[in-house]
Amino acid sequence: MVRAFFAVDLEDEAVISNISSFQREVLRAGGEGLKPVERENLHITLIFLGEINEPEVAVASRALETIEAKPFEIEFRGAGYFPGGGRVNVVWVGVKAGAEELKNLHNQLKSKLRNLRLENEKFVPHVTVCRVKFIKNRNSLLEVLSKHVDTLFGKQRVEKVVLKKSVLTASGPIYSDIAVKTF
Numbered sequence: 001m002v003r004a005f006f007a008v009d010l011e012d013e014a015v016i017s018n019i020s021s022f023q024r025e026v027l028r029a030g031g032e033g034l035k036p037v038e039r040e041n042l043h044i045t046l047i048f049l050g051e052i053n054e055p056e057v058a059v060a061s062r063a064l065e066t067i068e069a070k071p072f073e074i075e076f077r078g079a080g081y082f083p084g085g086g087r088v089n090v091v092w093v094g095v096k097a098g099a100e101e102l103k104n105l106h107n108q109l110k111s112k113l114r115n116l117r118l119e120n121e122k123f124v125p126h127v128t129v130c131r132v133k134f135i136k137n138r139n140s141l142l143e144v145l146s147k148h149v150d151t152l153f154g155k156q157r158v159e160k161v162v163l164k165k166s167v168l169t170a171s172g173p174i175y176s177d178i179a180v181k182t183f
Contacts, residue, residue: 002057003166004178006046006064006109008074008102008158010127015076015154016042019093022079022148023129026091029144031136034091037128041175044074044095044127046106046161047118056116057163061179063112064163069105069183074098076127076153079145088132088141093153095125105161159183 010016016039023036049060075097081088095102102125110118135141163179 001051001053002178003168004049004052004057004060005164005166006049006060006105007043007162007164008046008105008160009162010042010044010156012154012156015156018153019076019127019129022093022151022153025144026130026141029137030088030091030130030132030141031134033134033136034130034132034141035172036130038172041173042127042129043164043175044102044125046102046123047109047113049113049116049118052116057178059116060113060163063109064161064179064181066112067105067108067161067181067183069101069108069161071157071159071183072098072101073155073157074102074125075155078150079129079148081132081145086138086142088135088138090128090132091130091141091145092126092128095127097155098158099125101158109161 074095076093077096078094082090106123160182162177164175165178167174
């Protein structure tokens, strides 16, 4: 069994640097109960597949090969949290320009993977920047997030989608590419 997902990696150094600065601000505000996503692991998840077996990996790889897209630009803008209503489990940076293209990629992949057990959540393009176990200072964290509701973190060209494997370790996940579709 392999823990897998489809993703668009963050590759623009300026975007990664801006998001890393934002992460540090969030950590100072929220306290030690927040775990930042490592720089090298920042990505947009298109579809999380969960634990899949080798035949399912082959199906996912074939689905990736068949997607059709042209290179496009995405704009990372705004920050927020899931699930909402004052409960903070994930802190994210949003995607404005390019969101429709990402939704198209998501929908293409999902339509080709009907036989796999997929989560049925609405796809909202975003980059997870911190996972939250507990918050020491909720008001301070929410204040930082509201300050960045329209912050521009940068732009990046998207020319590929990756099927990734995730190995969970005590120090965090280690991602590696299973298959890549360049367009």
